[in-house]
Amino acid sequence: MAATPQAGFWKRNQRSLAPWLFLAPGxxxxxIYVIIPIFQSIWISFYDWDxxxxxxxxxxxxxxxxxxxxxxxxSLKNNLIWLVLYMLAVPAGLGVALFLNQxxxxxxxxxxxxxxxxxxSQVVVGLIFSWFYAPGFGLLPHIFKILxxxxxxxxxxxxxxxxxxxxxxxxxxxxxxxxxxxTGLNNINPEQVEAARMDNAKGIYMLxxxxxxxxxxxxxxxxxxxxxxxxxxxxxxxxxxxxxPFGSSRVLSYFMYEQALSEYGTAMGYGAAIAVVLFAIMLxxxxxxxxxxxxxxxxx
Amino acid sequence: MRLLKALTxxxxxxxxxxxxxxxxxxxxxxxxxxxxxxxxxxxxxAGFEKANPDIKVKWNNFDHEGYKAAIRNxxxxxxxxxxxxxxxxxxxxxxKAGLFADVTDVWKANGLDDSLKSAAASMTMDGKKxxxxxxxxxxxxxYNKDVYKKAGITAEPKTWDEFIANCEKIKxxxxxxxxTGTKALWPGAGxxxxxxxxxxxxxxxxxxxxxxxPWTDPKVKxxxxxxxxxxxxxxANAAAIDxxxxxxxxxxGKAANYVMGNFAVDTFKKGGLxxxxxxxxxxxxxxxxxxxxxxxxxxTFHMTAGAKHKDEAKKFLAYVASAxxxxxxxxxxxxxxVNNKAQVGxxxxxQAGFKExxxxxxxxxxxxxxxxxxxxxxxxxxxxxxxxxxxxxxxILDSLxxxxxxxxx
Numbered sequence: 001m002a003a004t005p006q007a008g009f010w011k012r013n014q015r016s017l018a019p020w021l022f023l024a025p026g027x028x029x030x031x032i033y034v035i036i037p038i039f040q041s042i043w044i045s046f047y048d049w050d051x052x053x054x055x056x057x058x059x060x061x062x063x064x065x066x067x068x069x070x071x072x073x074x075s076l077k078n079n080l081i082w083l084v085l086y087m088l089a090v091p092a093g094l095g096v097a098l099f100l101n102q103x104x105x106x107x108x109x110x111x112x113x114x115x116x117x118x119x120x121s122q123v124v125v126g127l128i129f130s131w132f133y134a135p136g137f138g139l140l141p142h143i144f145k146i147l148x149x150x151x152x153x154x155x156x157x158x159x160x161x162x163x164x165x166x167x168x169x170x171x172x173x174x175x176x177x178x179x180x181x182x183t184g185l186n187n188i189n190p191e192q193v194e195a196a197r198m199d200n201a202k203g204i205y206m207l208x209x210x211x212x213x214x215x216x217x218x219x220x221x222x223x224x225x226x227x228x229x230x231x232x233x234x235x236x237x238x239x240x241x242x243x244x245p246f247g248s249s250r251v252l253s254y255f256m257y258e259q260a261l262s263e264y265g266t267a268m269g270y271g272a273a274i275a276v277v278l279f280a281i282m283l284x285x286x287x288x289x290x291x292x293x294x295x296x297x298x299x300x
Numbered sequence: 301m302r303l304l305k306a307l308t309x310x311x312x313x314x315x316x317x318x319x320x321x322x323x324x325x326x327x328x329x330x331x332x333x334x335x336x337x338x339x340x341x342x343x344x345x346a347g348f349e350k351a352n353p354d355i356k357v358k359w360n361n362f363d364h365e366g367y368k369a370a371i372r373n374x375x376x377x378x379x380x381x382x383x384x385x386x387x388x389x390x391x392x393x394x395x396k397a398g399l400f401a402d403v404t405d406v407w408k409a410n411g412l413d414d415s416l417k418s419a420a421a422s423m424t425m426d427g428k429k430x431x432x433x434x435x436x437x438x439x440x441x442x443y444n445k446d447v448y449k450k451a452g453i454t455a456e457p458k459t460w461d462e463f464i465a466n467c468e469k470i471k472x473x474x475x476x477x478x479x480t481g482t483k484a485l486w487p488g489a490g491x492x493x494x495x496x497x498x499x500x501x502x503x504x505x506x507x508x509x510x511x512x513x514p515w516t517d518p519k520v521k522x523x524x525x526x527x528x529x530x531x532x533x534x535x536a537n538a539a540a541i542d543x544x545x546x547x548x549x550x551x552x553g554k555a556a557n558y559v560m561g562n563f564a565v566d567t568f569k570k571g572g573l574x575x576x577x578x579x580x581x582x583x584x585x586x587x588x589x590x591x592x593x594x595x596x597x598x599x600t601f602h603m604t605a606g607a608k609h610k611d612e613a614k615k616f617l618a619y620v621a622s623a624x625x626x627x628x629x630x631x632x633x634x635x636x637x638v639n640n641k642a643q644v645g646x647x648x649x650x651q652a653g654f655k656e657x658x659x660x661x662x663x664x665x666x667x668x669x670x671x672x673x674x675x676x677x678x679x680x681x682x683x684x685x686x687x688x689x690x691x692x693x694x695x696i697l698d699s700l701x702x703x704x705x706x707x708x709x
Contacts, residue, residue: 136541156688245540245688264673265677
């Protein structure tokens with residue numbers, strides 16, 4: 001690249017070109033695997049295509065069908081439920097972190113045990129919970145039977161399936177938020193805490209006015225990670241219910257997979273349209289986060 | 301530096317792999333991931349190589365479920381010479397997309413129109429043959445004889461009303477009359493297929509799966525009315541369990557009947573049932589005098605349109621279609637050969653299946669092979685929904701009709 005006719009050009013612009021050269025491999029890969037596919041998906045969403053045969057232009061038909069599809073609304077609703085309930089991981093993680101932030105013998109062991117669910121694979125989490133819920137031999141139906149007299153198979157009931165999966169998802173997510181808060185708690189300024197103590201601050205008051213404000217960076221990361229985790233929930237659903245019973249636990253990402261890529265789905269255009277909608281929803285959150293991050297950077 | 305070496309080693313290795321595949325082997329992709337099918341396939345390949353010493357087979361075996369998604373990719377990106385798949389409407393997308401090759405000449409040259417007659421119709425599209433069937437198996441009602449005894453039932457029910465009447469006795473004996481596990485959706489479709497073929501007959505069922513009849517038709521409603529009679533006696537929470545879990549219920553005597561394919565016999569027996577305690581019967585009659593159609597999904601091999609070794613592939617298809625190869629393969633598989641000159645194994649369930657299918661009026665492939673994929677998926681979800689809440693039927697049928705209008709336009 002440096003072999004331009006005028007050696008002077010490189011010398012003159014070295015400083016401004018160097019960063020781009022270093023960025024080039026990363027940018028190229030990012031273009032090929034992220035940016036271009038986004039536009040390709042949007043493009044495909046305007047076609048009627050089974051993934052094999054010829055594409056036919058469908059205009060906005062895929063989107064029109066989407067608006068008329070009950071499964072779409074079901075998935076969208078479940079996505080919202082996921083978003084709201086998954087947020088519980090943030091306060092729960094904070095609670096566990098505060099609880100573990102003490103010096104007792106063996107605290108390291110307890111900390112690692114609490115962190116354990118995040119280390120194991122989501123597939124394993126899904127399996128453990130589906131056995132926990134399984135009618136006939138699972139623990140939960142047994143407990144229900146003792147308490148109420150009849151079994152409730154959480155994953156077989158359209159009303160409960162999504163909540164059952166979210167509960168399984170919260171287990172590792174709480175562990176993740178906990179770790180974020182634990183490192184945050186390590187960085188708390190002891191002088192401020194000391195000063196607050198002299199002013200007689202205690203308990204909830206201390207937590208709310210002294211500790212939590214100092215944990216803001218950790219909270220920000222925890223919220224971002226949890227929102228993204230909720231929106232891309234897929235593996236647990238695929239392991240625990242396969243989207244069922246009768247599609248009641250689908251979310252948009254799983255719906256897209258089913259329509260476009262699964263055993264019974266060949267509607268590439270329709271799947272792409274779902275992906276575009278999901279992307280638009282994610283874009284809202286991503287924009288919010290980026291705006292916030294930029295404004296923080298400016299004030300800092 | 302080490303990384304660079306590793307990388308070059310890797311690419312070199314890859315190149316070598318690719319070049320060995322090009323050296324004149326017959327490449328076969330299939331999905332015989334379970335022990336018995338895997339063994340049958342190994343024997344088949346060994347037999348073929350012995351009969352054709354100049355051809356070497358390179359066999360890529362896929363996981364059974366993963367294969368269904370993988371086939372779309374490899375057929376377009378890197379087609380093998382021969383691929384395993386299914387008969388009927390299930391092969392239609394690949395035939396229409398020009399990914400499977402026309403093998404009518406193989407049928408003609410080997411007299412297959414005669415020897416594979418029972419499956420000829422399901423291999424034909426646009427008047428041409430698109431593959432070779434090598435095995436099929438029967439569906440029917442498997443039952444636990446001990447539970448029948450406990451409930452005081454002496455004879456197999458011949459009609460649906462008798463079947464339902466028995467359910468009351470079986471319930472009193474503390475077992476589910478009919479079990480299923482629909483987590484993977486398809487087991488529920490077996491029940492629907494039979495109820496429809498017994499209520500409305502084979503032709504109507506084919507019209508329905510081909511999208512020619514609206515799902516809101518009163519005849520469809522009649523099928524679900526029959527189904528509703530048995531729902532109270534079915535395993536609760538079937539939606540959360542796999543078919544193997546339901547098979548365990550039958551083996552343990554917690555359930556009496558199971559509408560299943562013959563491949564499940566192995567699982568039933570592992571659960572403790574024997575030839576003496578496991579029973580098999582035809583699905584009972586509903587509408588009197590209807591010619592009896594049965595469910596018999598057929599597994600097939602196809603030559604791909606992008607095959608690099610067409611002659612070898614045709615030789616392989618001809619070999620798979622031969623009576624000897626099918627006798628040997630199905631003996632290991634524990635299934636029925638399609639070739640009518642092949643010998644049927646002496647296992648009592650295979651014998652029963654042979655009797656059932658050879659005297660049947662017509663054979664259906666199975667709901668998810670007769671109906672196109674999107675319709676099949678929606679239908680099977682509807683069946684699952686119906687079993688867990690029969691009161692939602694009108695909404696289910698409306699939604700299925702909506703799907704039908706979208707799928708078959």
